[in-house]
Amino acid sequence: MVRINFKRVSTVAVAIALGMLAHGRAIAQSGISDTEIRIGMWTPLSGPLSLLGTSTRDAVKIWSDDINARGGIHGRKIKFIAYDDAGSPQEAQAAVRRLLTQDDVFMLLGGSVSGSTLPVRQVIDRAKVPFLASISSNINLMQPFSRYLFRIYANEISLSEHLVEWAVKDMKSKKPAIIYTSNDYGIGGYNAIRDFMRKSYGIDFVAAERYNPNDQDFSAQLLRIRSAGADSILVFSFAAEAGIIVRQAKELGINVPLFGGAATATPLFQRAAGDAARGFVAVYPLPELTETSTAPAVLAYRKELEKLYPGGMPAGRPSEYDFLAYTAAKTVGQALERAGRTLDREKLVQELEATRKFDTGLTFPISYTAESHEATGRASIIQVGDDLHWKMIQSSAN
Amino acid sequence: MDLFWQILVSGGMLGSLYALVGLGFVLIYRSTRVVNFSQGEMLMLGAILALYFYQDLKLPYGLAFVGSCVTVGLLGAFLERVAFRPLQRAPVITLILATVAVGQMIRSAVRIVRGSEVSHFPPLFPTTPFTVGGVTLTALTVGTVILSIFLVGALVLFIRYTRIGRGMEAAAQNRDAATLSGVSINQTFLLTWAVSSALAAAAGILIAPLIVITPDMGIIGLKGFIGAILGGFLTIPGAIAGCFLLGIIENLAGYYISGAMKDVVSFGLLLLILIACPQGLFGRQEARRA
Amino acid sequence: MLELNGVRSSYGRIQVLHDVSLSVPEGKIVCLLGANGAGKTTTVRTIVGLHRSTKNDIKFLGKPIGATAPHKIVTLGIAMVPERRDVFPDMTVADNLTMGAYSVKNRSQVREDMERVHNLFPVLAERKSAYAGTLSGGQQQMVAIGRALMSRPKLLLLDEPTLGLAPLLVRQIFEALKRLHSEGITILLIDQNARQALALADYAYVLENGRVVIEGDSGFLHSNPDVRRAYLGAI
Numbered sequence: 001m002v003r004i005n006f007k008r009v010s011t012v013a014v015a016i017a018l019g020m021l022a023h024g025r026a027i028a029q030s031g032i033s034d035t036e037i038r039i040g041m042w043t044p045l046s047g048p049l050s051l052l053g054t055s056t057r058d059a060v061k062i063w064s065d066d067i068n069a070r071g072g073i074h075g076r077k078i079k080f081i082a083y084d085d086a087g088s089p090q091e092a093q094a095a096v097r098r099l100l101t102q103d104d105v106f107m108l109l110g111g112s113v114s115g116s117t118l119p120v121r122q123v124i125d126r127a128k129v130p131f132l133a134s135i136s137s138n139i140n141l142m143q144p145f146s147r148y149l150f151r152i153y154a155n156e157i158s159l160s161e162h163l164v165e166w167a168v169k170d171m172k173s174k175k176p177a178i179i180y181t182s183n184d185y186g187i188g189g190y191n192a193i194r195d196f197m198r199k200s201y202g203i204d205f206v207a208a209e210r211y212n213p214n215d216q217d218f219s220a221q222l223l224r225i226r227s228a229g230a231d232s233i234l235v236f237s238f239a240a241e242a243g244i245i246v247r248q249a250k251e252l253g254i255n256v257p258l259f260g261g262a263a264t265a266t267p268l269f270q271r272a273a274g275d276a277a278r279g280f281v282a283v284y285p286l287p288e289l290t291e292t293s294t295a296p297a298v299l300a301y302r303k304e305l306e307k308l309y310p311g312g313m314p315a316g317r318p319s320e321y322d323f324l325a326y327t328a329a330k331t332v333g334q335a336l337e338r339a340g341r342t343l344d345r346e347k348l349v350q351e352l353e354a355t356r357k358f359d360t361g362l363t364f365p366i367s368y369t370a371e372s373h374e375a376t377g378r379a380s381i382i383q384v385g386d387d388l389h390w391k392m393i394q395s396s397a398n
Numbered sequence: 399m400d401l402f403w404q405i406l407v408s409g410g411m412l413g414s415l416y417a418l419v420g421l422g423f424v425l426i427y428r429s430t431r432v433v434n435f436s437q438g439e440m441l442m443l444g445a446i447l448a449l450y451f452y453q454d455l456k457l458p459y460g461l462a463f464v465g466s467c468v469t470v471g472l473l474g475a476f477l478e479r480v481a482f483r484p485l486q487r488a489p490v491i492t493l494i495l496a497t498v499a500v501g502q503m504i505r506s507a508v509r510i511v512r513g514s515e516v517s518h519f520p521p522l523f524p525t526t527p528f529t530v531g532g533v534t535l536t537a538l539t540v541g542t543v544i545l546s547i548f549l550v551g552a553l554v555l556f557i558r559y560t561r562i563g564r565g566m567e568a569a570a571q572n573r574d575a576a577t578l579s580g581v582s583i584n585q586t587f588l589l590t591w592a593v594s595s596a597l598a599a600a601a602g603i604l605i606a607p608l609i610v611i612t613p614d615m616g617i618i619g620l621k622g623f624i625g626a627i628l629g630g631f632l633t634i635p636g637a638i639a640g641c642f643l644l645g646i647i648e649n650l651a652g653y654y655i656s657g658a659m660k661d662v663v664s665f666g667l668l669l670l671i672l673i674a675c676p677q678g679l680f681g682r683q684e685a686r687r688a
Numbered sequence: 689m690l691e692l693n694g695v696r697s698s699y700g701r702i703q704v705l706h707d708v709s710l711s712v713p714e715g716k717i718v719c720l721l722g723a724n725g726a727g728k729t730t731t732v733r734t735i736v737g738l739h740r741s742t743k744n745d746i747k748f749l750g751k752p753i754g755a756t757a758p759h760k761i762v763t764l765g766i767a768m769v770p771e772r773r774d775v776f777p778d779m780t781v782a783d784n785l786t787m788g789a790y791s792v793k794n795r796s797q798v799r800e801d802m803e804r805v806h807n808l809f810p811v812l813a814e815r816k817s818a819y820a821g822t823l824s825g826g827q828q829q830m831v832a833i834g835r836a837l838m839s840r841p842k843l844l845l846l847d848e849p850t851l852g853l854a855p856l857l858v859r860q861i862f863e864a865l866k867r868l869h870s871e872g873i874t875i876l877l878i879d880q881n882a883r884q885a886l887a888l889a890d891y892a893y894v895l896e897n898g899r900v901v902i903e904g905d906s907g908f909l910h911s912n913p914d915v916r917r918a919y920l921g922a923i
Contacts (some may be wrong), residue, residue: 027652046506048612048613048614050513051513054513093527095510125483139425152646170410179657182658186638208419209657210656210657210658210660211660212658212660212661214614214617215660215661216609216615216617216618217408217609217648217649219405219408219409219412219649220405220408220649220650220651220652220653220657221657221661223401223405223408223653225655227401227612240516240610240612243516243518243610244608244609244610245526247518247608248608250525250527251442251525251527251534251536251538251539252404252408252527252534253534254525268516269516270543271515271517271610272516272517272518272610273518274518274520274521275525276525299525313512314515315515316515354534389399389688435849449870505791547737564783564786564787564790567779568776568779568787568790569778571776571777571778572774572775572776572777574738574770574774574833575756575770575775575776575787575832576768576776576787577738577759578736578738578758578761578762578767578768578789578836579762579787579788579790579791579839580759580760580762580763580790580839581759581790582757582759583759637846681855
């Protein structure tokens with residue numbers, strides 16, 4: 001005979017139920033009130049990746065200030081809450097938990113670098129809080145498909161496919177090599193490029209060299225690439241490291257064409273690489289160069305950003321993360337407009353999915369469907385000219 | 399075979415830079431028993447100041463170099479006076495934490511002033527590669543190695559042959575006996591911090607054209623620390639040898655094993671060496687102290 | 689020459705010296721006796737400023753020196769040989785000796801004094817390029833004494849110079865002290881070997897728990913029954 005202490009069991013059951021309720025309550029609140037919509041962000045505002053985060057935060061701030069100055073959306077003002085994760089996955093987790101439970105945000109915008117976004121993906125999905133990502137291009141952010149996750153620009157696979165097409169098809173590289181950093185960005189990029197190259201062109205890398213974040217000497221990896229007789233090198237790193245790699249490659253007498261992933265397509269790259277930057281080709285997620293474009297939308301944004309920094313624009317700004325986050329915010333804005341006064345998270349998702357060719361002039365046009373939350377597959381190819389400025393050499397049509 | 403030499407040369411070059419930073423660690427440790435973890439930030443500051451003097455103030459390179467070393471040296475002396483001397487009687491762990499705190503403060507201050515700006519120190523010597531016996535070199539790398547060996551040599555001579563240097567050495571070996579011989583311990587410590595900081599600054603300026611200047615570039619300073627431990631933290635020649643060895647091991651491991659395994663292999667080796675001979679490869683038994 | 693007048697000294701809250709008064713007249717050898725922990729070492733460390741006293745009425749040649757920075761003491765003409773053969777282990781014997789002349793600007797004087805030290809301890813001349821840390825205990829003690837002499841002191845303080853040395857070496861060291869004394873150096877000596885110390889000294893003090901309990905001519909102390917019982921091993 002098994003004797004069950006019903007009193008104890010029921011106490012436990014009630015406790016569990018209460019716990020679930022409390023848990024559910026904590027993350028399933030509406031995120032809105034009659035007068036405000038809370039939008040949350042975790043992003044690197046300090047540390048080596050702070051350019052990405054500050055750009056993203058500033059863009060959303062410019063947008064929300066503008067919305068609020070005009071009285072909000074359907075009578076609700078935007079309350080924008082941004083936390084610094086310093087690019088660390090641990091801090092990202094803490095920040096997201098806080099945004100979801102304590103701050104009870106309606107949605108999340110921007111996000112952090114891949115390494116600090118992938119670990120919180122599931123938490124966000126489970127909480128059913130919409131998240132429109134504007135920094136991470138990692139493919140795994142959208143896989144498996146989640147109804148609540150959206151991305152504002154081409155993912156790393158689309159981006160790398162453009163780069164591989166340029167290197168292998170247009171530049172006719174037969175023996176490409178790759179050097180990449182051992183984090184989510186580098187490893188994800190490497191896997192995607194390798195698979196695409198095999199499938200589409202039947203080519204393998206003659207050397208695939210990995211290094212650790214914070215490494216500052218790459219001669220061993222570059223020598224291996226040199227020994228393998230590579231005729232082009234893909235550099236899948238952040239801009240500062242890519243700058244050192246490119247310089248050290250030249251100093252070791254490696255004179256093959258060098259290509260870089262989207263993270264290298266920033267003016268920081270030339271500042272890190274110096275003269276060795278000349279001729280470097282990178283894939284770029286925008287149709288306009290942030291530095292030199294004179295498109296009206298770009299000029300208008302730059303003017304708004306200058307107001308945030310009356311003492312002078314920080315180096316590297318506006319960056320493409322400015323444009324991506326601003327477009328992301330506006331994409332949310334137009335969806336909220338359409339959603340109307342009666343609002344909940346499901347409705348926002350529906351309206352985001354109804355976005356078709358929404359064009360801010362800063363990025364490629366944004367389209368979502370119920371099946372695809374990737375805004376676009378388009379990208380550009382840019383190159384460092386003799387004057388050490390990026391030049392647009394190909395802007396993709398599809 | 400050529401490649402083997404190439405790896406040795408690249409590794410040795412790296413090692414010479416590690417040695418510059420490593421010596422700063424050793425100097426301070428020997429006299430105060432403190433591992434100064436702000437050494438990397440001094441390195442970073444040296445590079446940034448030199449860049450500022452050279453590029454923004456348009457000073458000649460030599461002047462920018464010396465100016466930066468002197469400024470950082472003075473900062474080191476200032477920190478000794480206001481932050482570390484008051485803690486002299488505190489447990490060593492407190493002092494080490496204080497150095498970590500100072501380092502973080504410098505790093506944050508630089509980040510506030512410069513943001514996440516990345517810059518590149520224009521190379522002093524041409525970077526066009528040339529080959530000698532199958533080894534690819536550039537005037538920049540050769541010049542950098544020569545300069546850093548020159549600086550390390552100058553430091554060794556300074557300690558060996560100048561009165562102040564002898565005093566520093568004596569105070570490091572035996573504080574009481576040095577005092578009784580007429581060496582002022584306070585002055586010596588001040589000087590030790592100044593010299594170590596200036597040395598770190600010099601290392602930063604020399605490394606800068608080879609890497610990039612960011613608030614985090616000081617991380618490379620840690621390699622100097624590890625190299626110095628490898629060589630036995632207490633003697634200057636040992637530390638120099640350890641740093642060269644570390645640079646070479648890193649590159650050998652990076653080439654023959656894997657780039658991603660470079661740190662695993664070199665740190666693993668460090669562990670093995672420390673287990674096998676806790677005094678480091680070239681270290682002597684730690685001197686008995688009164 | 690050296691006067692201590694009611695010197696008090698403590699480590700933290702524990703007072704180690706209570707009113708120690710003693711004097712070392714010029715040209716004499718004075719010795720300080722006492723058990724371990726009686727305060728002998730603290731007394732000499734207080735004299736040279738390595739230990740800060742709470743009451744530091746110390747005069748040297750009539751001038752107060754209690755507030756002098758420790759590294760300045762040597763320039764006044766006081767040199768100390770610390771206990772436990774305190775050398776610079778990673779310096780050569782020659783460098784150790786040169787360090788002793790750190791405050792001496794005159795190069796020819798340094799050369800002269802080096803000669804004198806080599807004369808006193810010929811073995812140091814033979815081993816001048818050896819690292820001091822590799823020498824035997826007796827040789828290290830010679831290095832420490834030699835280093836102290838390099839500053840041409842008027843007063844030499846020695847803290848247990850023969851502790852743990854073989855009898856032959858002890859004799860050698862004492863011979864050297866006798867010679868230095870005959871050359872006009874005043875000596876304050878701490879020694880465990882009271883019999884030997886009293887044989888050499890003119891005057892002696894006995895410390896107990898940080899106080900002077902007995903003082904007198906060495907002859908008097910040698911015959912004092914208390915001293916005999918406590919320090920000379922007699923019954």
